[in-house]
Amino acid sequence: MKIFIKNATIVNSDKTIQSNILIDGENIAKITDEILEADEVIDATGKFVVPGLIDMHVHFRDPGYEYKDDINSGSEAAVAGGVTTALPMANTNPVNDNAVITRDMIAKAKARGLIDLLPIGAITKKLGGEGITEMGDMTQAGAVAFSDDGLPVSSSDVMRAALEYSNHFGSFVISHCEDCSMCRTGVMHEGKVSAILGLKGMPREKEEIMVSRDMLLAKLTGGHIHIAHVSSAWSLKMIEMAKKEGINVTCEATPHHFTFTDENLMSYDTNFKMSPPLREVSDKEAVRNALKSGLVDVIATDHAPHLDDEKFVEFDKAPFGIIGLQTLVPLSLKLVEEGVISLERMVELTSTNPARILKLNNKGRIKEGYLADIAIIDPNLEYIYDAKLNKSKSINSPLFGKKLKGAAVMTIKSGKIVWNFPNLLI
Structure with missing residues (x-):
């Protein structure tokens, strides 16, 4: 045709x-x-x-949590948002920690026939933080990267091994940067707003500590580390330094972190509860400046569906997460309208750079062939x-x-x- x-x-x-x-x-x-x-x-x-958008960070909840979303509904939300390629994270049930599940996810997406689904395999078995998965088998099955997203890899030795193994197979690691010892059962960013609301906060340093560690491990191993959902101004300063030193690091920012701040939580709306949490105006501006300067490589949604009754509870009990596939375009265009980025830079962030990072040689551009x-x-x-x-x-x-x-x-x-x-x- x-x-x-x-x-x-x-x-x-x-x-x-x-x-x-x-x-x-x-x-x-x-x-x-x-x-x-x-x-x-x-x-x-x-x-x-524009070239079809490539979302490097989604949660389709399939297998195991299909009542929130599944590969079919996730694919439909993707194309309704202009996204033609999506990378679902491994925190499913069972966890995508083996080639059988990886192949099954790809087969489901092919049967629906709307998008290219490129699974991200787990770094550790059952997301347990110990015991590296069979990355070679999963790569052959179609996994394009590895992450325990939703949880950090707390062991530096395990993360070192993950970077070494993934690099051997021509892949890379996506890091959920969080020092859980500093979470203190927090539910939002620690600062003035959390004190006003009487909600337990999490300091931005819990992200920054792990960003620093993982970039040092990338320096040690020569592996490629991709920092997910950067939300802190200091995280960005460290990423900038690492890039200048030649460390193989890339990073992504989400639309919610360049659009909202912790002040939006004054309404106690649990739909603003996410991980990493919405931070202060200075952090939001740092993310926007990093999008403008070229420091941030990718815009990714971290599409994380939860049913309404799961969110319609006390703030402390609500799960973290926000859906974002169908709001990716309007929020990114708002950056263009406000003069933060150009239209060409928007395409670079949402399609061209993801295609380059993922080595998708026939995507990311409107070009003959x-x-x-x-x-x-x-x-x-x-x-x-x-x-x-x-x-x-x-x-x-x-x-x-x-x-x-x-x-x-x-x-x-x-x-x-x-x-x-x-x-x-x-």
């Missing part, structure tokens, strides 16, 4: 051009000023055409993010029911249209 996208504002990480795109089968066949015949013609006037993974974004579309649009089984987002601006109005995966914004013809 051939699809022709005309009047496209094509945004890549290095430049933006006005042109047309011919998709033939799974690939981008031609970028041209000509008008060509096709089975389907899409007029993208007034919209941005590349896979036709494409998101068509309307930056001016205003809508209510509600149950009619939400594709996740969960609604744990402080943005649920709110007016948003900017959305992926069409998503194309491997040359097939897999999402079209309801009641909107383009």
